[in-house]
Amino acid sequence: MIYLDNAATTMRKPQEVVDAVVAAMGSLGNAGRGASAGALDAGRMVLRCREAMAHLLGCPRADHVCFSANSTCALNAAISGLVGPGDRVVTTVLEHNSVLRPLARLADEWGAEVAYAGCDAYGFLDMDDLERLATPGTRLVAVTHGSNVTGNLVDVARVAELAHAVGALVVVDASQTAGAVPLDMASMGLDVVCFTGHKGLMGPQGTGGMAVAEGVEPRPWAEGGSGVHSFDRRHPLGWPTRMEAGTLNAHGLAGLLAAVRCIEEGGGPAAVGAREHELAQRLYEGVAGVSGVTVYGGWPVATGRCGSIVALNVDGLDSAEVADALASGWGIACRAGAHCAPLMHRALGTERRGAVRLSCGWFNTEEEVDAAVDAVRAIAAS
Amino acid sequence: MARVRVPSLVVTFPTATAAMSCEECCLRRGLPGRMIPVPGEVAAGCGLAWKAAPEAQDELAAALAADGVPVEGWAVVELLEFR
Numbered sequence: 001m002i003y004l005d006n007a008a009t010t011m012r013k014p015q016e017v018v019d020a021v022v023a024a025m026g027s028l029g030n031a032g033r034g035a036s037a038g039a040l041d042a043g044r045m046v047l048r049c050r051e052a053m054a055h056l057l058g059c060p061r062a063d064h065v066c067f068s069a070n071s072t073c074a075l076n077a078a079i080s081g082l083v084g085p086g087d088r089v090v091t092t093v094l095e096h097n098s099v100l101r102p103l104a105r106l107a108d109e110w111g112a113e114v115a116y117a118g119c120d121a122y123g124f125l126d127m128d129d130l131e132r133l134a135t136p137g138t139r140l141v142a143v144t145h146g147s148n149v150t151g152n153l154v155d156v157a158r159v160a161e162l163a164h165a166v167g168a169l170v171v172v173d174a175s176q177t178a179g180a181v182p183l184d185m186a187s188m189g190l191d192v193v194c195f196t197g198h199k200g201l202m203g204p205q206g207t208g209g210m211a212v213a214e215g216v217e218p219r220p221w222a223e224g225g226s227g228v229h230s231f232d233r234r235h236p237l238g239w240p241t242r243m244e245a246g247t248l249n250a251h252g253l254a255g256l257l258a259a260v261r262c263i264e265e266g267g268g269p270a271a272v273g274a275r276e277h278e279l280a281q282r283l284y285e286g287v288a289g290v291s292g293v294t295v296y297g298g299w300p301v302a303t304g305r306c307g308s309i310v311a312l313n314v315d316g317l318d319s320a321e322v323a324d325a326l327a328s329g330w331g332i333a334c335r336a337g338a339h340c341a342p343l344m345h346r347a348l349g350t351e352r353r354g355a356v357r358l359s360c361g362w363f364n365t366e367e368e369v370d371a372a373v374d375a376v377r378a379i380a381a382s
Numbered sequence: 383m384a385r386v387r388v389p390s391l392v393v394t395f396p397t398a399t400a401a402m403s404c405e406e407c408c409l410r411r412g413l414p415g416r417m418i419p420v421p422g423e424v425a426a427g428c429g430l431a432w433k434a435a436p437e438a439q440d441e442l443a444a445a446l447a448a449d450g451v452p453v454e455g456w457a458v459v460e461l462l463e464f465r
Contacts, residue, residue, distance in 0.1 A: 032397075032398025032399070032401075032430070033398075033428070034419055034428070034430075035417045040402075040405075043398060043401070046399075047402040047403060050399065061450075062399075063397070063399045063400065063403065226397075227397075227398045227428060227430075228396065228397060228398060228429040228430075229429070230428050230429075236396065236397065238396035238397040238400070239399070240397065240399055241399070
């Protein structure tokens with residue numbers, strides 16, 4: 001199989017990640033639950049994982065890295081924990097449903113006012129539109145760091161400037177970029193960064209979380225087991241416990257820790273992302289200009305602001321048909337459809353047939369990319 | 383083997399993460415002590431605490447403060463040991 005669906009999950013993991021999970025499953029107790037040797041080993045490992053993620057994301061405090069099952073959980077917790085009844089929120093058409101749906105719920109149930117900044121013809125965020133919509137009194141700006149449809153990157157530092165200028169907090173969805181695009185919360189002025197462990201970070205599924213700037217205090221989204229203050233009626237508000245009800249996925253976090261170490265040893269997110277981007281650029285250049293192939297995203301105008309995704313369609317074919325042809329004819333794994341990003345597809349005019357998303361990862365090769373180019377060419381010529 | 387009660391310093395924390403940070407801090411600095419379940423006479427419920435000799439309090443407090451490890455409380459209680 002040629003695996004080009006790394007934006008969905010990095011199916012191929014470093015062997016160190018696999019080994020770490022297996023070892024953890026045979027040795028770790030419940031982190032923060034008692035003082036047995038296994039529980040303390042789990043607690044030590046989780047602390048090291050917090051420190052590693054804090055370093056990777058530029059979060060000054062490791063105890064402000066709160067783990068969850070994935071980015072969707074983290075985004076729900078951050079958004080629901082920071083927005084109150086009647087608050088105004090600005091987001092963008094680039095967002096995944098993990099941002100759009102929590103906001104829709106807050107609009108429906110709490111009367112939150114949600115505005116959506118648009119994009120240009122290449123799918124880049126219209127920063128002027130966002131600035132216009134972020135009016136004084138806006139509570140929150142929720143924005144992706146990279147579109148999961150096109151791979152286009154967002155200047156989140158600039159978004160933070162605009163948000164803070166009107167007194168708003170900024171929540172960044174780094175699902176597509178953590179581990180593959182450098183992020184520095186402190187210097188970029190980001191209030192919350194939500195990440196998932198199983199994509200660019202190359203860790204296990206079921207891992208993710210949020211990094212929260214000091215002074216930003218979301219309400220606990222879930223309440224329950226905390227390992228401390230059992231007789232308190234409500235969930236404790238200390239960090240990171242306030243955002244971590246219940247047993248952590250220590251086995252998965254052991255894998256995530258190994259993954260972060262692999263990324264650091266590979267030169268860090270900048271180096272990993274550069275390699276993935278290089279492969280995606282090769283893919284783009286191979287399919288661009290092929291008769292009958294339409295490529296979406298910023299590749300034609302701003303290569304440096306694209307991630308590692310090439311989204312395309314073939315004239316006369318539904319995206320699902322193309323993906324199926326790639327899988328059945330060439331053994332190429334990719335993702336068709338709407339990618340849980342309805343507003344992005346609406347903006348690109350691909351609402352009905354979706355798009356074929358080919359996404360490169362650390363373990364792909366030039367030969368695999370060239371095989372994918374040949375396959376797309378063959379389908380387009382058929 | 384006999385049960386004895388020995389005066390011990392017990393440091394409690396607002397979160398398990400803070401407790402683990404205390405352990406990391408002490409191991410790095412070579413400070414004595416170990417992690418124990420929070421004794422019931424110190425705090426009801428569950429949680430982790432750092433146990434050390436009472437005379438270690440000043441040095442421990444300085445180290446935790448320097449590393450920014452949040453502490454909930456300090457107590458000296460008689461804890462069970464087997465000798």
